[in-house]
Amino acid sequence: MRPRGRKPRGGNSKLPDATGLELIAQRIRTSLGDEAVTGTTYYREQATVDVAPEAVHDALEYLSRADEEPWTRLSSLHGVDYLPEEPRLGVHYQLLSMERCDRLNLRTRVGADDAHLPTVIDLFPTADFQEREVYDMFGVVFDGHPDLRRILLPEDYTGYPQRRDFPMGGEPVLFTFNEHKYPRWYD
């Protein structure tokens, strides 16, 4: 990681800096218990709080309602596959505060075998389609979601494509060394 000179222009310099992030994490720990927050990351001026999967709903409820500096909007809910690190599947909750023009990222990690997370649709109705998409692409089941089914792929599709071990699919590109292996319809 090489520093490249001046801070890049653009982006918001009012994002919670490292100390602000630690304070937020401390406040979550005080209200929910120590095992709720598993870590904090401050990278490239973006703040991420790692929480345990069971505490996601409570942490988001605290951050959006009860905190002294509430984060009231959910910008984005997306999933990531961190293969080969375990636990594999990560779900990110990108929070936004319109009053302070700040962003905060909340992250949980679940394993692929038993990927269950509580739904946050009661706190943020915007999570409806987005949780369905994470379910569709990664297989993370959101307990309590009223209508959890596939959204982008056909309903009877098997498999979770966005996982890293799912094959890319498609056709092999024909070059001269392999074109004889794949007969075309006119052969």
Add this chain to the structure above:
Amino acid sequence: MTDDPLSVPYRERERSVTMEPMGADDDLHEELFTLNIGPHHPATHGVLRLLTTLEGEVVRDIKPIIGYVHTGIEKSCEDQQYWKVITFVERMDYLAYYFNASAYCMSVEKLLEIEVPDRAQYLRVIHMELNRIASHLFALATGALDLGAITMLWWGCRDRDLVLDLFEMSSGQRMHPRYIQIGGVFEDIPPGWVEKTRKFLKLMPTRLDQYEDLLDRNEIWLERLKGTGVISQERALELGVTGPLLRATGHPWDLRKAMPYSCYEQFDFDVPVGHHGDNYDRFKVRMDEMRQSIRIVEQALDGLPEGDHITTDRKVALPPRHELATSMEALIHHFKLVTEGFRVPPGEAYTAIESPRGELGCYVLADGSAKPARVHMRDPSFVNLMSLPDMARDSLIADFIACVAMLDPILGGVDR
């Protein structure tokens, strides 16, 4: 068989909200009627399927079903080098291609911590605002087509062609030009481009006045749009709606002003805001946004600084061709960049910009190799589509068509 823990046959889930007969009369048997609109229907913007539950002509519930243009772009991006991902990501929201590329490039630049030169930032802003004008024109053209004002289609496409001519002059292609690259823009603008753009900017306000003359005083247009598709500000904020839809409800949230990026803080422009949150306000907000975009482009052209059009960091951007003949390091950099691409240190970044439809965010996870490990675009149309049931509930079918027209969903971004 599927090992899905939630496998309920989907036809069961997509049944009508209620099939109970309504009314107590013996001779009159009414029930709610499920109508499937789409995915191929003249009034949808792209392949959107809507399961509507109707009581007579009144819409009681809508379930949008999407996924008919799902191209697996995010999965494909994991197999491409960082600069090749730009072509994939451009084709998501296919009317706002500069915005897609810009959000992604800003995320990667944040991860690489490279500085984008001022001239490149200004050029990005100019192209993005021109693309905003083109996107709003097309949205207006097809929206008016849905509502029956077919003249607007000819006019909107005509003026959009002028913008596409400018794009073709600067980058060589009308759509998906791959102009915005990591570290700046691909090429400097050719001589004569600034004059042609200024000519277009002088022409555009009169054209916008003509559109307003055509539409804004038309009784049918006003009747169909005023008061239909109302959504309250709190509900819009809850649903994560951003962009012209949110500004039409009265909330002045614009990422260009609130969290400025790419030199937007140096330009002086207003953010148009509506009052009622109905379709007419959305139409007016888009018209006014076009005027503000013209202002921004004029200011950017006036203040266009001299300098590089892409970062001088040779490890990220290709060296200029004339250097390849003289400098060995340039040759090695060129070779490395073209074959393997640059490597990005491990980390993740999320950047959000204001696209014509709302907040377009791009999340990039880098794992240290030359290919990204995850690229996710938070598409504004995907989230705005969730507000369609709220907008269209208890309104007539014709009003709900106006809602879809003014909601302006781009299914390429919704489905990715």
Add this chain to the structure above:
Amino acid sequence: MEVTRTPVEPDASALRVRGLKAQQMLRGELAGKDLEEFVQERLLFTQFETAQNWARKNAIFPLGFGLACCAIEMITVIGSPRNDLARFGAEAIRFTPRQADLLILSGRVSIKMAPIIRRLYDQMLEPKWVIAMGACSSSAGMFNNYAVVQGADKFLPVDVYVPGCPPRPEALIYGIMKLQDKIMGKPDMGWRERYQAHGTEEEVEHSATSGHARVEAERRHETAGPEAPRR
């Protein structure tokens, strides 16, 4: 068929003579040699198929169908005054497949959309043509992955492929003109010869691989609905 066009004489008297003759014809007053001359000046002989093809090619009804980015360029071709399709007689877009001739597949064909397109294609009445516009419908373009059908010709017979991503409006017009040439020539050339098909169902040879091939054809028939029996 050679169509020779001669310019109208700017001579006013000749025009008046023709006008009078037309009046007489309409009243039925022409007879004998006059009538024969009159008819010969205005009649041309051709084959019925040629005239039919000429009429068909100049009045194509495209189906209003757009999938993705290429649809924007298609709407530009139809809607923009600069390149417009009305010059070629193809401006009447019909949104119902029962009344449409031409299916322009503009955009990427995802696996969820493929059976629907097949059903639309089957609902169209003969004669019908398909233009695969853009790289994604011709051959999946850059999307070599799980979600895109690798070329629309995997489940549809395609007549003209227009490359580009997206193709310029001029390129699409060129493709439509090529289709017009094809209609004017032999309309059932190309894929019908390749597949030895009559109408739109596919002839399956009974050979060693027939089991697999029949399953493929059967699956296609499932989405196509009931139709004429296979020969």
